[in-house]
Amino acid sequence: MNEPYVPVLFMLGLGFVFAAGSVGTSLVVGPKRYNRAKLEAYECGIQPSPQASGGGRVPIKYYLTAMLFIIFDVESIFLYPFAVAFNQLGLFALIEMVLFVLTVFVAYAYVWRRGGLDWA
Amino acid sequence: MSLHLLVDQAMTAHPAASALVTALPAATENPSADFSDTPWWLALLKAVAVFVYLLVSTLLVIWFERRVIGRMQQRPGPNRNGPFGLLQTLADGAKSMLKEDITPDKADKLIYTLAPLITATMAFVAFSIIPLGGTVSIFGHTTPLQVTDVPVSVLLVLAVASVGIYGVVLAGWSSGSTYPLLGGLRATAQMISYEIAMGLSLVAIFLYSGSMSTSQIVAAQSSLWYIAPAFFSFAVYVITMVGETNRLPFDLAEGEGELTGGFHTEYSSMRFAMFFLGEYVNMFTVSALATTMFLGGWKAPPFIAAINDGMFNGGWWGLLWFTGKMWSFLFVFVWLRGSLPRTRYDQFMRFGWKFLIPITLAWVVAVAFIRGAQLGFLGDSRIQLFGRFEIGVATLTIVGVVAVIALAGAWIWDDKRAARLEAADVAPPDEIDPFAGGYPVPPLPGQRLREPGSQPGTLIETAPGSKEPVLSGSSSTGGGTTVVKEETHG
Numbered sequence: 001m002n003e004p005y006v007p008v009l010f011m012l013g014l015g016f017v018f019a020a021g022s023v024g025t026s027l028v029v030g031p032k033r034y035n036r037a038k039l040e041a042y043e044c045g046i047q048p049s050p051q052a053s054g055g056g057r058v059p060i061k062y063y064l065t066a067m068l069f070i071i072f073d074v075e076s077i078f079l080y081p082f083a084v085a086f087n088q089l090g091l092f093a094l095i096e097m098v099l100f101v102l103t104v105f106v107a108y109a110y111v112w113r114r115g116g117l118d119w120a
Numbered sequence: 121m122s123l124h125l126l127v128d129q130a131m132t133a134h135p136a137a138s139a140l141v142t143a144l145p146a147a148t149e150n151p152s153a154d155f156s157d158t159p160w161w162l163a164l165l166k167a168v169a170v171f172v173y174l175l176v177s178t179l180l181v182i183w184f185e186r187r188v189i190g191r192m193q194q195r196p197g198p199n200r201n202g203p204f205g206l207l208q209t210l211a212d213g214a215k216s217m218l219k220e221d222i223t224p225d226k227a228d229k230l231i232y233t234l235a236p237l238i239t240a241t242m243a244f245v246a247f248s249i250i251p252l253g254g255t256v257s258i259f260g261h262t263t264p265l266q267v268t269d270v271p272v273s274v275l276l277v278l279a280v281a282s283v284g285i286y287g288v289v290l291a292g293w294s295s296g297s298t299y300p301l302l303g304g305l306r307a308t309a310q311m312i313s314y315e316i317a318m319g320l321s322l323v324a325i326f327l328y329s330g331s332m333s334t335s336q337i338v339a340a341q342s343s344l345w346y347i348a349p350a351f352f353s354f355a356v357y358v359i360t361m362v363g364e365t366n367r368l369p370f371d372l373a374e375g376e377g378e379l380t381g382g383f384h385t386e387y388s389s390m391r392f393a394m395f396f397l398g399e400y401v402n403m404f405t406v407s408a409l410a411t412t413m414f415l416g417g418w419k420a421p422p423f424i425a426a427i428n429d430g431m432f433n434g435g436w437w438g439l440l441w442f443t444g445k446m447w448s449f450l451f452v453f454v455w456l457r458g459s460l461p462r463t464r465y466d467q468f469m470r471f472g473w474k475f476l477i478p479i480t481l482a483w484v485v486a487v488a489f490i491r492g493a494q495l496g497f498l499g500d501s502r503i504q505l506f507g508r509f510e511i512g513v514a515t516l517t518i519v520g521v522v523a524v525i526a527l528a529g530a531w532i533w534d535d536k537r538a539a540r541l542e543a544a545d546v547a548p549p550d551e552i553d554p555f556a557g558g559y560p561v562p563p564l565p566g567q568r569l570r571e572p573g574s575q576p577g578t579l580i581e582t583a584p585g586s587k588e589p590v591l592s593g594s595s596s597t598g599g600g601t602t603v604v605k606e607e608t609h610g
Contacts, residue, residue, distance in 0.1 A: 018240070
């Protein structure tokens with residue numbers, strides 16, 4: 001195989017066919033008995049609390065976490081090629097990397113001090 | 121390749137670097153596994169084989185988990201279906217297929233159906249780059265026991281894991297119900313938070329292996345498993361892999377006591393089973409990655425590898441060692457579930473963001489310096505240690521500096537913790553009013569109970585209008601407590 005990514009697609013296809021096949025089979029084989037209570041949102045048997053359309057409002061913390069995730073994920077993505085090519089890059093890249101990590105650490109310290117990492 | 125580009129840029133930017141590049145051998149960026157003699161049908165056959173391997177392993181591990189947890193809880197566990205209850209999972213699967221598949225009225229129908237499919241499909245994909253064994257001959261073709269390998273294999277695993285999170289998010293969002301929404305949000309925040317620390321912990325491995333291809337990483341570990349030089353990365357990885365797979369003690373996304381079932385509360389029948397399957401296959405994936413990155417992959421353990429000139433250290437034998445190592449991680453998963461209670465969500469997030477991420481970053485920098493010293497970037501002078509071992513001065517210096525920083529950090533941390541414990545240790549008052557909070561509170565050993573109204577002077581009115589006098593006994597209302605103490609003792 002000259003194309004190393006094609007077997008990944010084989011795996012993707014197999015997984016999808018299996019998942020869709022099992023869900024489809026259960027739709028055909030399983031029973032269908034209408035009951036209004038079954039179709040309501042599950043809240044341990046009480047009347048479901050009303051929900052705003054589109055999911056309503058969620059705490060801002062989750063948004064903040066997602067933003068911080070992007071910062072640090074990009075940081076680790078930058079560290080990967082550096083780590084892989086470390087043998088060839090030499091001392092220059094080592095110093096560059098330390099400076100880069102320090103720069104991100106400044107942002108990290110700022111977020112910490114402003115309470116961006118507190119979850120309470 | 122972007123790597124070549126990077127190297128080229130470094131060479132043009134820095135003449136000294138170009139001299140180094142020519143001096144050192146070219147990095148083995150390409151996979152060391154050879155797929156040139158693998159026709160497409162053989163690749164498909166291997167994909168099917170890995171798929172079946174995963175399905176059978178999942179059937180077994182669910183049985184294994186329930187049996188082991190049963191043992192840990194002094195009960196037999198499932199033992200009715202088949203020998204030793206081995207067919208229990210199969211029976212559960214068939215039963216789940218024959219149940220009604222419910223889509224709630226408020227659900228977004230398309231996304232609601234798609235979410236479990238995404239989770240289950242993506243769980244399988246990551247396994248395609250895991251090397252399961254050495255090179256073997258199948259139907260006259262020489263091929264490695266690995267579906268495929270690419271120069272950025274590990275990145276592919278992380279990417280696929282990220283796409284798998286979509287299944288969880290979308291399931292929570294599309295159910296149109298409160299518990300799944302909360303559980304989905306929690307699961308997302310949890311998985312992305314721990315993915316950072318997981319990604320960073322692997323940087324140390326790439327520094328040692330000089331490659332992200334899994335077959336190359338396994339080949340580079342033939343003399344020494346990376347668990348030894350990157351022991352801290354291993355610890356971080358094992359913690360984060362439990363957080364990534366939403367397993368106890370980090371199963372906050374589906375904490376039964378709080379969220380009934382989390383993101384999959386509304387799911388039933390096979391669509392629920394797909395989430396279940398996805399979770400267990402993900403457990404295998406992270407365990408397989410841990411095996412590949414830290415425990416030498418499919419290579420035999422050192423003592424067995426030495427037998428008869430590597431007789432058991434290649435070909436089909438690799439499958440045995442790989443499976444054994446992977447299952448030891450699965451036992452750890454089960455063991456954790458049997459031993460530990462669930463953590464609190466804010467503690468879990470604090471641990472991830474305020475401890476794991478900074479300390480892993482610091483560790484990566486330390487490993488970069490150690491590696492740089494080994495490669496001679498920081499000078500080539502060497503000294504004799506104990507008259508026997510020859511070791512680089514730079515290596516010795518950096519290991520010493522890292523050790524001193526780690527020790528100093530541990531000492532300061534311990535000091536602060538002791539101070540905090542001391543500050544928190546406030547002696548309880550001698551007398552308490554058992555009904556101060558509105559409900560009865562038993563006294564601590566040595567404390568006296570106070571009859572309401574017996575000593576009016578020591579009781580404090582919380583509000584002018586309240587009928588019952590209330591003693592404020594907690595330290596949060598510091599003023600009230602001091603008044604009581606002064607009057608009691610003085």
